[in-house]
Amino acid sequence: MREVMDFDVVIVGAGPSGLSAACRLMQLSKQENQQISVCVVEKGSEVGAHILSGAIIEPRAIDELFPDWRTLGAPLTTSVTEDRLLFLSDNKKSITLPQVAVPKPLHNQGNYIASLGNVCRWLAEQAEALGVEIFPGFAAAEVLYHEDGSVKGIATGDMGVSKDGQPNSQYMQGMELHAKFTLFGEGCRGHLGKELIHKFGLADESDAQHYGLGMKEIWDINPELHRPGLVVHGFGWPLDKNAGGGFFLYHTDNHQLVVGLIVDLNYSNTHLSPFDEFQRLKHHPQLAQYLKGGSRVSYGARAIAKGGLNALPVMSFAGGMLLGCNAGTLNVAKIKGTHTAMKSGMLCAETVFDLLNNDVTSGSTDAVFEAKFKQSWLYEELHSSRNFGPALHKYGTLAGGGFNYIDQNWFGGKLPLSLRDNIEDHACLLPSSESKPITYPKPDGILSFDKLTSVFLSNTNHEEDQPCHLSLLDHSVPSKHNIPIFDEPAARYCPAGVYEVVDNGGGNALQINAQNCLHCKTCDIKDPSQNIRWTVPEGGGGPSYPNM
Template sequence: MPSVKRESMEFDVVIVGAGPAGLSAACRLHQLALESDTELSVCVLEKAADIGGHILAGTIFETHALDELFPDWKNLNTPVTNTVKQDDTWLLKNATTARRVPNMLVPSSLDNKHNYIISLGDLCIWLAKQAEDLGVEIFTGFAANELTFDDDGSVKGVITGDMGRDKHGNEKNNFMPGMELIGKYTLVTEGSRGHLGKQLIEKYQLDKDADPQHYGLGIKELWQIDPALHHPGLVMHSIGWPLAEHGATGGGFLYHVGKDQVYVGLITDLNYQNPYLSPFEEFQRLKLHPTFSRYLKGGKRLAYGARTITKGGYNSLPKMVFPGGLLLGCDAGTLNVAKLKGTHTAMKTGMIGAEAVFAAMALDRYKANEKREQGQEQYLNKALNKDVKLNNEIDTGNSLEHFTLLYKASWVYQELYQSRNFAPITHRCNAMLGVAWFEQNILHKSLPFTLHDSKPDHSQLQKVTQSLAITYPKPDNLLTFDRLSSVFLAHIQHDANQPCHLKLTDPSIPMSTNLPRFAEPAQRYCPAAVYEIIIIDEEVKFQINAENCIHCKACDIKDPSQNIVWTPAEGGSGPNYSGM
């Protein structure tokens, strides 16, 4: 595409992504500014047309971080109201039978007592309002497409994507070039498998001491059910069938929210081996199991969505500090897989990031001010010594390095460290949950050694010659559905006449490599019918239906050739997960 002249805006802090980590960071930054009577400019960029539009999670919410960020949140009209009242775990043996797992045999980390069933999108809408009331500027409908760098190699800021180009890259009548947003510090909080986060990890080798990251694909629906079957606060999780039938791991869930509605979903670990497996079709099968169908029968499906989950845990965490900024929340992979929760940990890393950045800016002002105003040194010490003693770190050169010290002194670090073996255990086999139970319920800490999972998810697929084909039943359109009718309920906004945001490094690979070796698995692992093998004029071709994309990122992760690169579509494009 031809280069264009771009306008620029400068801020103290630029935050990419209005999810729980980014919004918590923005709120905490302005709280600190108000406490110290400091002027501060913070900008949050969100690629969705509206806050929460691209946010999708379970969600069982632990309030630990929210308690710290807004201690009086219960008096601030939050959407956190539906407490967990019953917490059941089921072992599904086959398509018809199940056994409820006694609570004493469930790892204690999965105990949801004192937690809430929420819509994470609604929580983000609430957090965004708090942030704006504090003085944060939030720009929705603008995707941060590129990083921009200073001469010293540090991150300078981001460039938003052009708007109004046609599918060939030419300018349309409504063309508007992207802007360069420059920040003294840039916080990247895009959520799981963020495309900028991926670039930062590679450029600065942030993961050189970490295990490969691991992911799950979560598929979720919102249902209106018979009021007689609705039990507000009931939480159900399942393991075993249907995934175990194909040697895969993961689990199902069904959460009773308000208004006679339930969330139902399936998380499929993306380290599965059989290329014929379809996470979408496995989810349809799950809904037919009596444990789930007894609540859904006679109900109506209202919404659909899918999103990958970064679940490698502590062992797969990259370094979160890079020159000029921080990589935070699920973009780094701070989800606690032992709890099946990542919102509270994402929020806390955002808050720690805000404190580190605010202290770094105080240090920058301190170094730049030769006269050093009265009281500035005392305030600097207060900023730098929050939680841990940092005086010896002041002159290290990179004023953000003390983020690591703040992080390691926090409860979020301890929580992730103590659960570091959970992901490697469950990736091997759900039956090994007994080891996790021993850690959580008997030792109340991790075993004195660390287990590892060193194989990336994309490398796990077997060739078709080694795999059994899987035949899935046709949808009944009562409990089970096809992809296209499901995508319709994701409420996608997408102009088909825009550049394709799903890039192939080598366009020949799907047909020359992936099809003969793996029966081109993209047509099965994608939950939105984006990828198809079609016949045109007697020629077999690989087709990308980019307008179907619901931004789950499964293709960027699971493609065995690592040939598909997910990039943001034009700002405002994508699903609208209102209420999910």
């Protein structure tokens, strides 16, 4: 029998949504002089270890949660001083769009360049000061259910299990955490969230969810080239008309900048490698002018859910709720999800507290949450940007961008129509015979690098003797289907070199190097056969980002 701990509320994931929910619950309990117990479990080795975002942070939600955040020392210190939007027409040329031609949501005045990992570390400090218990290094591996089908809580994964599934000398059984309400803030494509969406039919009335793969590096650069507060976004080269996305370059403090590329995962060319597109992007003069002479200090990658309001599932169910990017609350029009994730966590916390305060400790939270959500600025913001992503998917970067300019700048997101995009990302991939081959330049070790060198900078580590957390539902699919038809795209869409095609003596086969996994979830999303299942590895494994 596993040890059992009981709480009023268990929260899965110490990201911005989960920690905001925890803080808001405790604030309300103190205001109303009510005693409640709140626990947060986090699969990373510490809070922030698995957090990766650009990040430009709009302070609207943090203003609500902690109005005195400046006095409390929140790590929002670099305000945006200049905003640029570029179109890269080829590998040398670019056009700077005048601010009047930029969709309003992409304006960043009043926002901050920050490390979301450090913001989460700060939120965790506030949560613990309020009385929240936080357990880093414990992976929520299983949803527990009552006999009536409602959520009972979660079980953490066993530690010290060998590859053969047998306990070893380090074995420690997981624990059951039972709660009146369980909130799931695992981030994009959370494996428990995915289960809950399917079990409760939460997305039955929603459009297909869409994703992007975001890759990011931190660089130390020449102090003479540093422009604190400069924000550069761009689109175009190196991605072609069959692959959407865009890049970002932010000048932070301490003579550092962050640079990254987001590739929409509905791309069609099976030969495309998002990682290699990112590496050649940095050779464009608009980026290279800042990077030359600098040194790369960190690398990471993460999928983002970008379907917006049209793809948002029902966020509440019997015994719990989905938070933030686990549901898909990112505002793609702003390329920002922190403030929306935080607000979703706060709304969920207020919903749960109302129910606890009225001695409602089970059943669905649908009606209470839906009313709060529909009356909030979160709903208003997501509704006004609902067409942004579908327009780019349906009409392409330039025509879609024109539509979005008209929708956002002329009509404030209130055009009387809702564009739909119900083709799932994995279904957009074309066979190798219909895809144009792509030859990527060899990394120069100065501006561009290989995958393994990059993964080293992410401080990724997994206990070697453990069951593989990346499983194939059918082991014959790679050799019978993905390799001959798609030239096995996993070897390219994975930004960490987890997947390799090797000769096993009887033909080509797919090899999984799970030790390299950055937990980005791209394989779970983009595999054309939907044959790869991502689950949590042993707690504490994965990347250990210092300030991403």
